[in-house]
Amino acid sequence: MTVQSLTEEGLRNLGPYVATMAEIEGLDAHKRAVTLRLKDIEARQPFQTK
Template structure:
């Protein structure tokens, strides 16, 4: 489906159509909302995705200038629970180093548990 930079819905009860819109850079509802108001006066973003890129991106916003970092932290128990699945997925993908990063840690956990039980 094409995603326009500007989508003008100029029909009666335009608001009822808003929930059907999945992709658009900016939407203008009703006969009293011309695109030029969005460009110059309504306070909405004027830097919008063109060439149908509104399927994947919104307009430039503060978020466009922020960098997000994801952080993961497992406990030993967490790795014991997830590790075998992660190792299997890495093996299926042929990523031996990823698999070893997990299996070596799991072996260490097992060795420590075995030595503590003696």
């Protein structure tokens, strides 16, 4: 089994692409998990620019 992990910065950078890939592959739960994690990061850092 392959397991991968990302730092918070890595998730900010790759998360949108991961969500898109998950959507294309029909992996709705994976897309939702990434989307929720990204929203959590944004909520904790509301004034950080992208």
